[in-house]
Amino acid sequence: MKKRLIGVCAAALLSLGVAAPASAAPAPAPPYDILTMGEGPVLLGVVYADANFSGSRIEFRGNSCSKDKDGVPEYQFPLNSDWRWQISSLRFYAASQNCELWLRDRNGDKLSFGGITSVKWLGDWNDQTVTVQFT
Numbered sequence: 571m572k573k574r575l576i577g578v579c580a581a582a583l584l585s586l587g588v589a590a591p592a593s594a595a596p597a598p599a600p601p602y603d604i605l606t607m608g609e610g611p612v613l614l615g616v617v618y619a620d621a622n623f624s625g626s627r628i629e630f631r632g633n634s635c636s637k638d639k640d641g642v643p644e645y646q647f648p649l650n651s652d653w654r655w656q657i658s659s660l661r662f663y664a665a666s667q668n669c670e671l672w673l674r675d676r677n678g679d680k681l682s683f684g685g686i687t688s689v690k691w692l693g694d695w696n697d698q699t700v701t702v703q704f705t
């Protein structure tokens with residue numbers, strides 16, 4: 571993913587220096603991927619492949635969470651092979667919907683977030699997440 575991202579970013583930077591004619595070819599693809607997982611009116615959170623809320627991202631959608639925290643997450647998002655061991659920063663929005671955000675690493679260990687949270691760098695948890703859960 572990294573090599574492709576660098577290439578696309580370079581292309582995007584180059585294109586900034588040249589004014590495109592109105593009849594130019596279709597706009598290039600964005601310099602990163604945006605993936606949506608889940609459905610619903612609530613934006614639960616966003617994870618980013620790079621630090622500082624940059625790079626490719628996944629937006630997680632759903633509904634509110636139950637107040638009962640029985641240890642079984644309401645939303646389970648196992649990451650595909652493009653996204654495992656990639657997440658470096660995140661924003662969590664759904665605290666007011668009774669939700670918590672849990673990251674799980676390959677061992678099943680958990681990092682949880684309660685209140686509305688922005689983490690620009692996951693530190694020890696950088697590139698460790700294999701599943702994102704909301705509960």
Ligand SMILES: [Ca+2]
Pocket residue numbers: 618619620621655656657658696697
């Ligand atoms: Ca990363």
